[in-house]
Amino acid sequence: MGSRKTVDIKGLTIGGSSPVRVESMIKTPLSDIESCASECSALAKEGCELIRVSFPDLALSENMKLLNERSPVPLMADIHFSHSLAIAALESGCSSIRINPGNMSDRKGTEDVIRLAKTLGAVIRIGANGGSISKAQMEHAKGDRAAALAYAVEEQVSILDRCSFEDIIISAKSSSVMETVRANYILSQRYPFPVHIGITEAGIGTAGIIKGAAGISLMLAQGIGDTIRVSLTGPPAEEVRAGYDILRALEIRERGYNLISCPTCGRKRIDVASLVKEVTSLLPENIKDGTTIAVMGCEVNGPKEASCADLGIAGTAGGFVMFRKGHTVCSDSIDNLKKHLLKEIDKI
Numbered sequence: 001m002g003s004r005k006t007v008d009i010k011g012l013t014i015g016g017s018s019p020v021r022v023e024s025m026i027k028t029p030l031s032d033i034e035s036c037a038s039e040c041s042a043l044a045k046e047g048c049e050l051i052r053v054s055f056p057d058l059a060l061s062e063n064m065k066l067l068n069e070r071s072p073v074p075l076m077a078d079i080h081f082s083h084s085l086a087i088a089a090l091e092s093g094c095s096s097i098r099i100n101p102g103n104m105s106d107r108k109g110t111e112d113v114i115r116l117a118k119t120l121g122a123v124i125r126i127g128a129n130g131g132s133i134s135k136a137q138m139e140h141a142k143g144d145r146a147a148a149l150a151y152a153v154e155e156q157v158s159i160l161d162r163c164s165f166e167d168i169i170i171s172a173k174s175s176s177v178m179e180t181v182r183a184n185y186i187l188s189q190r191y192p193f194p195v196h197i198g199i200t201e202a203g204i205g206t207a208g209i210i211k212g213a214a215g216i217s218l219m220l221a222q223g224i225g226d227t228i229r230v231s232l233t234g235p236p237a238e239e240v241r242a243g244y245d246i247l248r249a250l251e252i253r254e255r256g257y258n259l260i261s262c263p264t265c266g267r268k269r270i271d272v273a274s275l276v277k278e279v280t281s282l283l284p285e286n287i288k289d290g291t292t293i294a295v296m297g298c299e300v301n302g303p304k305e306a307s308c309a310d311l312g313i314a315g316t317a318g319g320f321v322m323f324r325k326g327h328t329v330c331s332d333s334i335d336n337l338k339k340h341l342l343k344e345i346d347k348i
Contacts, residue, residue, distance in 0.1 A: 074095060
């Protein structure tokens with residue numbers, strides 16, 4: 001979205017004029033290859049475009065190779081500490097790896113990883129988390145945690161730069177929204193590379209989604225971010241759905257349909273919450289991306305308020321009114337709503 005440089009992971013372009021990508025991470029150990037493959041397939045169905053996989057042991061190299069062959073979505077191996085694991089991941093077919101070259105003690109081994117990635121045309125994501133900021137980095141930043149987080153990434157960039165490696169994605173994450181936003185602003189002003197954004201350890205359920213959305217939205221609104229992950233304590237499919245919800249709300253991408261429903265008040269003439277559930281359950285799976293559906297409680301919030309809707313319903317004194325783009329298509333008693341609804345859904 002905001003970067004000047006584009007990288008390519010098995011045909012998936014990130015950065016430059018590419019769409020903001022939505023990614024997640026499988027939460028099953030790589031030792032369970034069947035469950036991992038199923039999780040990848042389920043994520044692909046949700047629209048996940050890049051899947052990160054923890055690769056903690058060389059004994060799992062064959063499983064990594066098998067998963068690369070079976071996954072319908074490009075994989076990024078998540079590596080810590082060991083250059084040998086990074087090399088094994090690349091040799092197993094991963095066209096992207098996530099490493100922290102700063103915590104790989106074997107400098108020659110790290111350079112071997114970079115050279116192999118360059119030979120294979122693989123992408124390397126480097127990045128820092130708020131929890132891994134060192135005392136030296138904090139001192140360099142004079143106690144400013146956001147600046148220290150950005151500096152930690154800069155140290156990693158310099159290692160890749162010395163090896164003339166440029167197929168890079170950078171990332172700076174913290175569990176603090178404002179710390180993450182400021183660190184990424186610093187980095188986006190300094191480098192042309194694509195930026196992966198998110199709020200790490202955001203939490204669970206609604207609170208986690210809100211925290212992730214707050215940080216991701218602040219960055220995207222500033223033109224920062226080429227790929228996102230909503231990090232949640234829960235099923236990865238929730239992360240992908242939340243990611244697309246954020247992009248849809250910001251009018252950046254339109255995967256799926258857009259639902260408008262009023263919060264209701266004492267004027268409501270229909271049970272909006274129940275009707276929303278009924279309407280969404282009847283929508284076809286292949287509904288056109290960007291279709292807007294509206295369910296409104298009364299005439300006040302009806303066709304006028306939701307005049308953009310491809311299909312809308314509002315409660316009236318006598319039942320309901322159904323409308324498209326602000327124009328009434330039918331009205332009837334509430335008992336006949338489902339019949340009309342099915343008919344109009346078929347026209348979408």
